[in-house]
Structure formats: structure tokens, C-alpha cells
Amino acid sequence: MALAREDSSPLFAGSVAGTLRLIFYLALAMVLMVLDHRNGWMWRARYAAAVAVEPVYRLAGLPADGVRALGVAFADRQRLTEQNQRLREDLLLANAKLNRMAAVAEQNERLKELLATQHSLGLNVQLARVIGVDLGAGRHRLMINLGARDGVKPGQPVIDARGLLGQVVEVLPTTAVLMLVTDPNHAVPVTVERTGLRTIAYGARDGDQLSLPTVPMAADVQAGDRLLTSGLGGRFPPGFPVGTVTAVGPAANGLFLEARARPSADINRSDDVLLLHDQAEPAGPPAPAASAGPPAGLAPAPAPGQPAAPAAGAAAGAAR
Amino acid sequence: MNRHRLNLLWFVATLAAALLLMLVPLPQPLEPFKPYWPALVLLYWSLESAERVGLGLAFTVGLAGDLLDGVLLGEQALRLTALVFIALRFRSRLRFFPMWQQTLAVLALLLNDRILLTVVRVFAGEALPPPSWWLSPFVGAALWPFLFLLFDDLRVRLRIP
Numbered sequence: 183m184a185l186a187r188e189d190s191s192p193l194f195a196g197s198v199a200g201t202l203r204l205i206f207y208l209a210l211a212m213v214l215m216v217l218d219h220r221n222g223w224m225w226r227a228r229y230a231a232a233v234a235v236e237p238v239y240r241l242a243g244l245p246a247d248g249v250r251a252l253g254v255a256f257a258d259r260q261r262l263t264e265q266n267q268r269l270r271e272d273l274l275l276a277n278a279k280l281n282r283m284a285a286v287a288e289q290n291e292r293l294k295e296l297l298a299t300q301h302s303l304g305l306n307v308q309l310a311r312v313i314g315v316d317l318g319a320g321r322h323r324l325m326i327n328l329g330a331r332d333g334v335k336p337g338q339p340v341i342d343a344r345g346l347l348g349q350v351v352e353v354l355p356t357t358a359v360l361m362l363v364t365d366p367n368h369a370v371p372v373t374v375e376r377t378g379l380r381t382i383a384y385g386a387r388d389g390d391q392l393s394l395p396t397v398p399m400a401a402d403v404q405a406g407d408r409l410l411t412s413g414l415g416g417r418f419p420p421g422f423p424v425g426t427v428t429a430v431g432p433a434a435n436g437l438f439l440e441a442r443a444r445p446s447a448d449i450n451r452s453d454d455v456l457l458l459h460d461q462a463e464p465a466g467p468p469a470p471a472a473s474a475g476p477p478a479g480l481a482p483a484p485a486p487g488q489p490a491a492p493a494a495g496a497a498a499g500a501a502r
Numbered sequence: 503m504n505r506h507r508l509n510l511l512w513f514v515a516t517l518a519a520a521l522l523l524m525l526v527p528l529p530q531p532l533e534p535f536k537p538y539w540p541a542l543v544l545l546y547w548s549l550e551s552a553e554r555v556g557l558g559l560a561f562t563v564g565l566a567g568d569l570l571d572g573v574l575l576g577e578q579a580l581r582l583t584a585l586v587f588i589a590l591r592f593r594s595r596l597r598f599f600p601m602w603q604q605t606l607a608v609l610a611l612l613l614n615d616r617i618l619l620t621v622v623r624v625f626a627g628e629a630l631p632p633p634s635w636w637l638s639p640f641v642g643a644a645l646w647p648f649l650f651l652l653f654d655d656l657r658v659r660l661r662i663p
Contacts, residue, residue: 204584207557208580210561215576217575224572228572315527316525
């Protein structure tokens with residue numbers, strides 16, 4: 183090559199060797215990418231390197247924290263007073279609503295006890311702070327300051343004051359990564375509050391929106407309808423706001439309507455989020471019934487060496 | 503000896519700072535303007551002291567970036583290796599370009615890097631990014647003269663050879 187003549191650096195004395203090294207490294211990178219894409223090594227590697235990686239996240243989160251603190255320090259008094267006033271009003275309103283709901287909730291609880299369901303209206307939550315770290319351009323991910331040591335598990339739903347934010351996807355010892363509902367790889371089963379129609383909301387491929395691509399043609403869905411989690415699938419508990427429908431139109435394949443929705447949660451501005459601890463009850467098919475046979479009273483006594491646990495378990499399953 | 507160690511320390515510190523800067527978030531509207539810092543710093547070092555920058559180093563820095571960024575192991579390693587290879591190949595020309603030509607060359611390198619990234623992401627099954635995606639290389643190229651002069655100035659002040 184003509185360039186080799188000019189190159190005096192010892193590294194590239196032979197340009198063939200250089201090219202070979204390039205090919206070697208590129209091939210190595212590609213092998214790594216394919217392996218990682220297939221079985222997600224990255225997180226095992228990151229978990230192992232957590233001792234070194236996590237302080238870096240805290241360090242990188244410092245500027246965002248600093249800006250937040252400066253914002254509070256230099257915010258003028260009037261704005262703070264206004265904000266305080268608004269929060270007070272919100273609290274008053276929320277408390278009033280809560281008081282009215284308390285009686286209903288109590289009644290609901292009693293009725294549900296009568297029906298012997300496990301479902302409760304109480305929330306078992308854990309407050310987490312968002313660490314301001316940029317996890318790549320256009321990524322619908324957030325990092326929070328709780329991790330495996332605080333009992334966070336992958337799959338836990340995360341909400342903020344307005345609605346469903348997403349779920350935990352990856353956990354490091356003291357930090358965790360959330361996938362937001364707006365991620366194209368995320369789907370959540372929802373119901374339309376007004377009509378009870380069940381469908382699935384995916385993250386839209388463009389921008390911070392939700393997309394409902396499989397609404398039946400005849401379904402009654404309008405802009406302004408609120409979407410709630412339906413609790414189907416067992417991942418998200420039912421009844422949390424997910425979004426508001428902004429537009430409905432025919433889907434690209436012509437078989438369905440496609441609705442677009444704006445997420446209820448404050449996707450871009452959440453500083454504090456809540457991790458839900460009680461996972462929704464698994465809503466699958468009921469446990470298989472105990473094998474038909476004589477009633478327990480008439481059954482032959484279990485063998486002496488064998489505990490009666492399996493039978494008891496089956497009976498409990500059937501009772502549920 | 504001491505001078506040499508200081509030199510190495512400064513070199514490593516700039517690379518670490520670049521990785522850290524990559525993680526620091528910008529306010530939402532400014533997000534697409536964020537330059538790819540590790541590429542800029544590696545470019546500077548591969549032009550200024552090529553004996554220390556090789557493909558292995560670029561690969562290692564890229565892997566470290568991938569571990570921090572948590573996207574796809576090997577993605578940044580691939581991009582930075584390709585970038586440093588091109589920069590080293592044309593080093594003797596790039597070094598003696600006037601600043602504006604050098605800036606244009608850096609722009610081309612960064613655009614090439616973005617194209618590589620887009621290809622990788624599309625292969626991984628992601629959607630094509632929005633148009634604002636292509637702003638970052640221009641910001642990086644616009645910052646290049648300042649970064650170059652700043653680093654040169656610092657090197658003179660710290661008396662690092």
C-alpha cells in the first residue's frame with residue numbers, strides 16, 4: 183500500500199500485521215456481541231465486577247444530584263412557597279379522598295375475607311431514588327439505588343405517584359436497572375377503564391409513548407380513555423394507571439385498530455419511585471385437582487415412613 | 503522515572519474521565535447533543551502518542567465502556583477498535599492537517615462510528631433511531647479543536663513529554 187511508506191511508527195511497520203490484528207479484534211468483538219445477545223452474559227459479568235462498577239455509577243450520578251441540590255438552593259422563595267402550597271392542597275385532597283375510601287376499603291377487605299381471596303388493597307412498597315446515569319442514547323432504562331442486598335428481585339413492578347413506571351430487569355448488589363413501559367421490548371396487560379376491554383400495551387418504537395396494536399375493530403376505544411393494569415399474566419397487580427389513550431387508528435395490517443397512549447407515570451422526571459413488593463397472585467389455570475380417589479377419611483393410612491405432606495398440599499390446592 | 507509515571511497517570515486519568523463523562527446524564531432536551539467522549543479522547547491520544555495507543559487498548563477501553571453502559575458486550579469495543587485503526591492508519595497525515603481539516607476528518611470518523619453503531623443495533627433487532635441521533639458526531643467534531651488545544655496546553659503546563 184502507498185500509505186505503508188509514510189508510516190514510520192513501529193506499530194504499523196507491517197501494515198498486513200496491523201490489518202490482521204484489526205480483523206482479530208473485530209472478530210472477537212463480534213463473537214462477544216453474539217454470545218451476549220444470545221444468553222445475556224453482560225449481567226453476569228457486571229454482577230461479578232459490581233465492586234468496581236457501582237462506585238462509578240454513584241460518581242457519575244453526582245452531577246445530576248448536584249444540579250438538583252443547586253436547583254433547591256437557588257430556587258426563589260416564591261416558587262418554593264407556591265410549590266409548598268400546591269403540595270399541601272394535594273395532600274389535603276388526597277387525605278380527604280383516603281378518608282372517604284377507608285370505610286369502603288374496610289368493607290371491601292371484609293367481603294374479600296369472606297370470599298377467601300388473598301388480594302389486599304394495602305401496598306407493600308419500598309422507596310427508591312433514581313440515580314442520574316445515562317445508560318446509552320434512546321434507552322428506556324433507569325437506574326435506582328436499591329439492589330439485591332435490599333431484597334430487589336428482577337420482575338418487580340415499579341410505580342411512581344401517577345402510575346406504572348416499569349419493572350426491574352437487572353439487579354446488581356446495591357443498584358438495579360428498570361425497564362420503562364415505553365421500551366419497545368416491554369409489554370403490559372391492560373384494561374380500558376371505561377369499557378373493561380382487555381388488551382396489551384407495548385412501548386412505542388418512536389418516542390416516549392405506548393402502543394396498543396391489537397385492539398379489535400369493533401371495540402369501543404376513544405382518545406381520553408384511561409388504561410389500567412389488568413393483572414393478567416401475574417406480573418403486575420391489577421388497577422394501576424398505565425396511560426391515557428391519545429389517538430386511535432387502523433393498524434398497519436388492517437386487521438386491528440391501533441391505539442396510541444401517553445404513559446401516566448412521569449417517565450422523564452421521576453426522582454423517587456416505589457418498588458412493589460407483593461407480586462401479583464399468579465393468575466394462571468387453577469392447580470390441578472387431587473387425583474380422584476376415595477375421600478381422605480376413607481383413604482388407607484399412609485405408609486409409616488412417608489409423611490402425609492403431599493396429600494395435605496393437594497388438599498390445600500383444591501381448597502384454593 | 504517520576505516524569506514517566508506522571509505521564510502514564512495523566513493518560514489513564516483522561517481515559518477514565520472520558521468513560522465517566524459518557525455516563526453523566528444531560529438534561530432531557532440536550533440528550534442528543536452529547537458527544538461520544540471516549541472516541542474523542544482515544545483519537546487525541548492516537549494522534550499525539552501513537553506508541554501508547556494500540557488496537558488492544560482501544561478494545562479494552564471499549565469493553566470497559568460496555569460493562570459500564572450495560573448495553574451489549576463488545577459493541578463499543580468494536581466501534582473504538584475500528585476508529586483507532588483508521589486514525590492510526592492515517593496518523594501521519596492527520597497530524598499535519600490544519601485544524602479545520604483535522605476537524606472535518608474527526609467528523610468523518612465519528613459519523614462512521616455512528617453508522618457502525620446503527621448497523622449493530624439494527625442487527626440486534628432494534629428500531630431505526632430518530633433523526634436527532636445523527637447530531638452527536640457534529641457536536642463531537644465541533645468540540646474537537648477545543649479539546650485538542652486544551653489537552654496540548656495541559657501537557658505543556660504539566661511538562662509531560
